[in-house]
Amino acid sequence: MIDYSQIPSPCFVLEEAKLRNNLKLIDSVQQQAGVQIILALKGFSMYSAFPLVRQYLSGATASSLNEVKLVNEYLGVQAHTYIPAIRDDEFDEVLERSSHLTFNSLSQWERFKNRAIASGVSCGIRVNPQYSEVATDMYNPCVPGSRLGVTRNLLGDRLPDGMEGIHFHTLCENDSYTLERTLEALESRFSDLLHQARWVNMGGGHLMTREGYNTEHLIGLLKAFREKYQVEVILEPGSAIGWQTGVLVSSVLDVVDSQGIQVAILDTSFAAHMPDTLEMPYKPRILNSYHEPVAGKPTYRLGGMTCLAGDFMGDYSFDEPLQIGEKVIFDDMIHYTMVKTSTFNGVNLPAIGIWQEDETFRLVKTYGYESFKDRLS
Numbered sequence: 001m002i003d004y005s006q007i008p009s010p011c012f013v014l015e016e017a018k019l020r021n022n023l024k025l026i027d028s029v030q031q032q033a034g035v036q037i038i039l040a041l042k043g044f045s046m047y048s049a050f051p052l053v054r055q056y057l058s059g060a061t062a063s064s065l066n067e068v069k070l071v072n073e074y075l076g077v078q079a080h081t082y083i084p085a086i087r088d089d090e091f092d093e094v095l096e097r098s099s100h101l102t103f104n105s106l107s108q109w110e111r112f113k114n115r116a117i118a119s120g121v122s123c124g125i126r127v128n129p130q131y132s133e134v135a136t137d138m139y140n141p142c143v144p145g146s147r148l149g150v151t152r153n154l155l156g157d158r159l160p161d162g163m164e165g166i167h168f169h170t171l172c173e174n175d176s177y178t179l180e181r182t183l184e185a186l187e188s189r190f191s192d193l194l195h196q197a198r199w200v201n202m203g204g205g206h207l208m209t210r211e212g213y214n215t216e217h218l219i220g221l222l223k224a225f226r227e228k229y230q231v232e233v234i235l236e237p238g239s240a241i242g243w244q245t246g247v248l249v250s251s252v253l254d255v256v257d258s259q260g261i262q263v264a265i266l267d268t269s270f271a272a273h274m275p276d277t278l279e280m281p282y283k284p285r286i287l288n289s290y291h292e293p294v295a296g297k298p299t300y301r302l303g304g305m306t307c308l309a310g311d312f313m314g315d316y317s318f319d320e321p322l323q324i325g326e327k328v329i330f331d332d333m334i335h336y337t338m339v340k341t342s343t344f345n346g347v348n349l350p351a352i353g354i355w356q357e358d359e360t361f362r363l364v365k366t367y368g369y370e371s372f373k374d375r376l377s
Contacts, residue, residue, distance in 0.1 A: 002247070004327055006361045009251040010268040010350035012338050014049060016357045018245040022209045023056035026240060029208055029215055033222035035233040038080060040204045041067040043238015043335050047074040048354065048364045053241070059099075061236040065090045068097045080201070080236065082126060082167060084148060086112065095119045102126050102167040102201065106150060109160060117162040124165025124201065125150055127193075131185030132170040134205075136280055139172045152189040159196045166194060169203025173239055176218035179206065183225060199232040200225070206235055209243045242335030247287070248273065248350060252326045253305060262300045263312070264322050268330075269304030271311040272344040276336050283313060287329040290317040298322065306345040343372040 007013055030037040038059035047070055054075055061080040062068040071079040078099035085104065086094060091112055095101065101116060102124045103109040109116075109125065116123050128149030132142035141148040149168065159166075170182055179202070187194065194200065208215055226233045250268040257263075270277050277284050285291060286302075293299045294317040301314035322328075341349050349367040356362055 002355045003359075003361070004249060004329065007249045007327075007353065008351050008363070008366075009249050009327060010266075010273065010348075011249045011363075012246060012333060012350050012352050013249060013355055013361075014046060014242075014246040014334055014353070015355045016049075016052065019049060019052060019242070020357070022241060022243060022245060023053065025209055025215070026237070027056040029219055029222075030235075033219045033233070034226060035222050035235060037235045037237065039075075039241055040236045040238035041070060042339065043204065044242040045070060045339050046242075046334070046352070048352070050074040062098075065094055065097075068094060072097050080234065091115065095121055100124065100165065100199075100201075102165065104148065104150075106154060106160070109163070113160070113162055122164050122199070123162060124167050124197075124199065125155075125160070125163055126167040126169070127152070127155075127186075127190055129168055129170060129182065129186040129189055131182055133174060133178050133181070134170070134172045136172075138279060140170075142170055155190075155193065157192060159193055164198040165201060166190065166197045166199075167201040167203065169201075169205065169236075171203065171205025173207045173210075174205050175207065175210075176214050176221060179218065180221055183221065194229045194231070197229070197231050199234060200229065201234040201236065204235070204237045204239070206237045207240050207243065208237070209240045239335045244332050246332075246334040246355075248330040248333035248337070250328045250330065250350075252322050252324050252328060254324065255300070255322060258301075261315075262298070263303050264300040264328075265303045265305060266328060267305055268350060269306045269308075269311055269344070269347055270313050271304060271306055271308050272342045272347050273304075273350055274330070274333065274337055275340045275342070277313060278310070284333070285331040286316055287331055288318070289328075293317050302328070305347055308345070343375055346372055348372070 026037050040061050060071045060075050062071050068079045080100040081098040082102040100122045104126050126149040128151045132140050134140040137143050250266045252264050253267050254265045293315045297317040298321040299317040304311035351366045353363045
């Protein structure tokens with residue numbers, strides 16, 4: 001159990017033992033299903049933990065040249081790369097640093113295919129099966145007018161010469177039964193092309209480390225698909241890697257009465273440090289609190305330290321009144337949250353640390369004025 005008295009505030013804290021448990025489960029799935037599961041940096045880019053990740057996963061997927069470089073430098077492998085639109089001045093370096101490259105459109109393929117084929121990189125195309133169960137449009141790549149992936153009507157009866165793979169990504173923290181229905185939609189439109197592919201990348205969103213996820217069902221689906229089409233199958237979860245592996249520690253700076261509502265202002269920010277809570281939106285869980293107001297208990301609307309009016313989340317109840325300086329612990333803040341932080345309003349980024357398997361704390365990194373200044377000019 002984390003000793004929060006050792007933790008500075010604000011600070012993201014990864015629990016090493018929990019990350020290892022997730023990786024063991026994911027490795028068990030990939031071994032039993034005969035597939036390759038790789039890390040998606042867009043969900044988990046904490047490279048100080050990559051030595052542990054490397055013990056269980058053999059690759060990673062990147063969506064920008066910077067992520068590609070991080071894969072090369074800290075995982076020691078070539079990247080599986082998918083970039084929605086690749087810059088011409090970055091293309092050759094992306095090729096040099098990648099083992100697989102998925103194109104988002106046929107126009108990008110036509111523009112770059114000669115260089116891509118000559119490089120020896122295994123190329124694929126992202127397809128849009130026009131089916132997704134993601135309820136929030138911001139995270140749904142199959143909404144009408146989506147810029148992500150090629151629909152069936154744009155492809156002929158053969159994969160373009162030089163292409164070896166098909167990639168789809170339409171899940172977001174979904175279960176294996178959603179994947180099953182998605183595969184049915186994919187096969188109804190792309191079955192003939194799937195038979196021509198050497199590999200199929202099923203993207204991310206496979207939340208196999210969530211409690212209650214039926215991994216045996218997932219393994220059966222993957223094995224059946226792999227054998228039916230005689231393809232290599234790749235999955236690239238982001239959330240599943242860092243799911244429930246750590247917290248964001250914050251502290252109460254002030255408590256104010258706002259027209260009868262008790263507001264606790266924290267040394268962190270929902271807008272700058274937890275933007276996904278406002279994007280999705282979702283209400284994060286706080287340790288030792290009640291997720292919804294409880295009559296008769298001290299109740300607070302929690303606000304961030306920026307001057308943005310909407311930088312708040314409400315309302316939580318506690319057994320005892322909050323005190324200035326008291327720590328408030330946001331649960332499950334390692335996947336996606338950490339990669340989206342900003343220094344809006346000049347607020348410092350939270351520190352980053354690891355609660356190690358030997359029950360000691362290691363402070364990995366802190367931020368200050370230079371981090372803020374370096375983002376500007």
